[in-house]
Amino acid sequence: VSDQASVPQTKGKPRLLLMGQRRSGKSSISSVVFHKLPPSETLFLESTARIQKDSLNSFMEFQVWDFPGQIDIFDNPNFTFDIDAIFGEIGALIWVIDAQDDYLESVARLNSTILNLQRGYPHINIEVFIHKVDGLSDDYKLDIQRDVTIRIQDELSDQGIENAPVNFHLTSIYDHSIFEAFSKVIQKLIPRLGQLEAMLTNLCRTCRFEKAYLFDVNTKIYIATDNTPEDMASYEICSDYVDVIIDFTEVYGSPEWKRSDEWRARLEGPPWLQTLENQVACEFAESGMVLADAQRPIMLREVDRFLALVAIMKEGSYDKMPQINMNVDVVVKGLIEFFEITKTKTGIAAV
Amino acid sequence: QLKKVKKQKVLLMGKSGSGKSSMRSIIFSNYLARDTRRLGATIDIDLSHVKFLGNLTLNLWDCGGQEAFMENYLSQQRAHVFSNVGVLIYVFDIESRDVERDLATYVNIISALVQYSREAKVFVLIHKMDLVHPSTREQVFEERVSIVRRKTAEAVAIVRKQKPEYPASASVSEGSGMIPDIDLDMQLFATSIWDQSLYKAWASIIHDLVPNLGVIETQLASLGVAIDADEILLFERTSFLVVSKWTSPEGETNPWGDRFERMSNILKAWKHTCSKFTGTPRNAEQFSDFEYKMGPNFSMFVTKFTTNTYILVCMPPGEARFNSAKLNVAAARPWFKFLDGPVVAPASA
Ligand SMILES: Nc1nc2c(ncn2[C@@H]2O[C@H](COP(=O)(O)OP(=O)(O)OP(=O)(O)O)[C@@H](O)[C@H]2O)c(=O)[nH]1
Ligand SMILES: Nc1nc2c(ncn2[C@@H]2O[C@H](COP(=O)(O)OP(=O)(O)O)[C@@H](O)[C@H]2O)c(=O)[nH]1
Ligand SMILES: [Mg+2]
Incomplete structure (x- = not known):
């Protein structure tokens, strides 16, 4: 651990710091969420010996730093960390607690980390992931969450700190919860989130959608939704929908399968006599799906390289797809403009 | 010319805990991989009739793999279990510690199968491959394949030699004292319930059974x-x-x-x-x-x-x-x- 002195230039890129005890699941989380590693393969992850820095080029460019569990950055005899370099441009600190293990030491370290941070960087969001809750009963999960919350709040108020920005999430890499939690964390970093939400709420009203999500396709993090209440079931099916589309795209639409010139020539020849580009109704990816009971169809529409809109429709609306598509087009244009402006104004996400 | 309904007897065998019932439940009963953790050991033989398309019925014999059961299949129930078999699916748990013993049991099963159902197809699944480090999976599988192939050949050869001692077996009527060549139709797959490999193996298994x-x-x-x-x-x-x-x-x-x-x-x-x-x-x-x-x-x-x-x-x-x-x-x-x-x-x- 000696190369950490030179923190790379990362001006303006929000940073997510992953911290917690060894084997709590930090590397697994970042591999599953940001590198699509199948959860079962995390068994083979090597223990992290130094800070892993990942740059993610997505709808907004951000960094994920995975800290080795054994390092205490505030009290390290071998090395003095440039604390300001680590926390200066931070987006959020994610503290991972292994719920299947004895977590008292982890909670104690988290408390001292929060206290240290409160001195210099009181605005930093602290997101506590109570992790590996797969296989635990719902009651037990809530008990743990309550216990952890109390242990942290008690300690903080003993130290005279009242409104520290600490949030709790129950997570597992084996289901949607880890993606949901990351969605919540990331949403707090998006400038003008309210405006995005208003656009989606509007879309739901004009198209009679039940629920709409804007997804970052690569990570399945949703960066905004309309203003109807949160609903895990809707999020799950929409997120799985994105998965299916990604798989279809990889198998039949990847650059690795390059169609031949003859193929194109034949398809553009008689009786069509048009380029393929002119034969399609929409130049972006679009998809629709009808359930067996014919209720609540689901649709997806690509916004740009990174983003897709996914919506659960109301019964009977599948027949009105042409009008719906026109409304969706308008909103997609608005979304594209939104991100153009956000980019130029804040300098994040130079794509 | 379209054929009528076809029934196929499919034996699912292998050591206890190797994953037989898990696979069957995922493929035919829509279990999720993680649901299989709740499955108990199969007691004796769990018979199920799976309708596949309109005109194929799979009589699936999920044979509990605990030693006592296995011995019973090979002795008392031998003719009952191994007659009229269309397909044998034999499952090896790649994590098993006692490979020699697993192979010995396998050889006994193959012998019984060849004795009673000469035409049966054999599918060997090297299972739970998710537990092997991704970088060595292919090599581990290839090694196991060659061992299983060798053992199979040996087992078949022994039955061939012993043939005259089993006058009751079906092939005697083929005449002229010639022992027919037993060429076992065998395929091997690396599988895991945690990925798509399961579907590759089972699609091959049912492929040849589908009528028309x-x-x-x-x-x-x-x-x-x-x-x-x-x-x-x-x-x-x-x-x-x-x-x-x-x-x-x-x-x-x-x-x-x-x-x-x-x-x-x-x-x-x-x-x-x-x-x-x-x-x-x-x-x-x-x-x-x-x-x-x-x-x-x-x-x-x-x-x-x-x-x-x-x-x-x-x-x-x-x-x-x-x-x-x-x-x-x-x-x-x-x-x-x-x-x-x-x-x-x-x-x-
Ligand atoms: N890691 C891993 N575990 C598996 C796999 N397949 C099955 N298992 C687990 O192995 C255990 C035993 O599976 P069963 O399907 O009950 O085994 P069985 O072969 O039917 O055992 P008997 O009925 O006793 O003969 C279950 O806990 C499964 O979840 C696999 O591919 N990978
Ligand atoms: N059951 C369960 N195990 C997990 C989960 N996340 C990670 N693990 C396991 O926890 C172990 C340690 O994970 P790792 O990411 O190396 O921890 P790190 O030291 O914090 O980076 C691995 O064997 C993972 O497979 C989870 O959500 N549920
Ligand atoms: Mg069983």
């Missing part, structure tokens, strides 16, 4: 050509195993050789998602139509086809082409009616 495969393939080909498709996959509705497929010459240039099992895996997972969302039972039908148009790159749809099947079509882009393909697929349903039952279908296109 030639007819299905011919009709899929004419449909594919008629609608200008690049690929068509036909899935059985419950298991989502690929029953048959057709690929255009352009489609053959698709470098993803694992796409068939991958599609099974994706669609089966999607079915689970839908079932969770709608609150309907997992075995029920979940979606009827799934369309995806990737701009000027390609279009595809997956749709309910006949009573027992779903069809996936991958085709070139184009709105008009897409709409006419959907109409044509709907119109082609009657050609495939025979998939739904042992009725005689009308002459095909």
Whole structure:
């Protein structure tokens, strides 16, 4: 651990710091969420010996730093960390607690980390992931969450700190919860989130959608939704929908399968006599799906390289797809403009 | 000429805990991989009749693998278990500590099978491969394959030599004192319930059992050509195993050789998602139509086809082409009616 002195230039890129005890699941989380590693393969992850820095080029460019569990950055005899370099441009600190293990030491370290941070960087969001809750009963999960919350709040108020920005999430890499939690964390970093939400709420009203999500396709993090209440079931099916589309795209639409010139020539020849580009109704990816009971169809529409809109429709609306598509087009244009402006104004996400 | 209903006896064997019941539950009963942790050890033989398409019934003999049961199959129940077998699926747990003993049991099973069902096909699954480090998976599998092949050959050879000692066995009537060559039809697969490898193995297992495969393939080909498709996959509705497929010459240039099992895996997972969302039972039908148009790159749809099947079509882009393909697929349903039952279908296109 000696190369950490030179923190790379990362001006303006929000940073997510992953911290917690060894084997709590930090590397697994970042591999599953940001590198699509199948959860079962995390068994083979090597223990992290130094800070892993990942740059993610997505709808907004951000960094994920995975800290080795054994390092205490505030009290390290071998090395003095440039604390300001680590926390200066931070987006959020994610503290991972292994719920299947004895977590008292982890909670104690988290408390001292929060206290240290409160001195210099009181605005930093602290997101506590109570992790590996797969296989635990719902009651037990809530008990743990309550216990952890109390242990942290008690300690903080003993130290005279009242409104520290600490949030709790129950997570597992084996289901949607880890993606949901990351969605919540990331949403707090998006400038003008309210405006995005208003656009989606509007879309739901004009198209009679039940629920709409804007997804970052690569990570399945949703960066905004309309203003109807949160609903895990809707999020799950929409997120799985994105998965299916990604798989279809990889198998039949990847650059690795390059169609031949003859193929194109034949398809553009008689009786069509048009380029393929002119034969399609929409130049972006679009998809629709009808359930067996014919209720609540689901649709997806690509916004740009990174983003897709996914919506659960109301019964009977599948027949009105042409009008719906026109409304969706308008909103997609608005979304594209939104991100153009956000980019130029804040300098994040130079794509 | 269309054949009537076919029944197949399928033996599922291997050491206790190797994963037999898990696989069966995932493929045919729509369990999720993680649900299998709740399965108890199978006691004796768990018999189930799986209807596959309209005209194939699999009599699945899930044989509990605890030692006492295994000994019993090889002794008292020998003729009962090993007669009239169409397929033996033998499962090895790659994590097993006692490989020698596993192989010895396997050899005994193969001997009994060859003795009573000379024509049976054998599928050996080297299972739980997810527990092997990804970088050594291929090598570990290859090593195991060669050991199993050698052991199989030895077992078959021994039965051959012993043949005259079993006058009751069926092959004696073939005459002239010649011992017929027992050439075992065997395939090996690396599998895990945690990925698509399971679908690859089981699609191969059922592939040869499906009646009228030639007819299905011919009709899929004419449909594919008629609608200008690049690929068509036909899935059985419950298991989502690929029953048959057709690929255009352009489609053959698709470098993803694992796409068939991958599609099974994706669609089966999607079915689970839908079932969770709608609150309907997992075995029920979940979606009827799934369309995806990737701009000027390609279009595809997956749709309910006949009573027992779903069809996936991958085709070139184009709105008009897409709409006419959907109409044509709907119109082609009657050609495939025979998939739904042992009725005689009308002459095909
Ligand atoms: N890691 C891993 N575990 C598996 C796999 N397949 C099955 N298992 C687990 O192995 C255990 C035993 O599986 P079963 O299917 O009950 O085994 P069985 O062969 O039917 O055992 P008997 O009925 O006693 O003969 C279960 O806990 C499964 O979850 C696999 O591919 N990988
Ligand atoms: N059951 C369960 N195990 C997990 C989960 N996340 C990670 N693990 C396992 O926890 C172990 C340690 O994970 P790792 O990411 O190396 O921890 P790190 O030291 O914090 O980076 C691995 O064996 C993972 O497979 C989870 O959500 N549920
Ligand atoms: Mg069993």
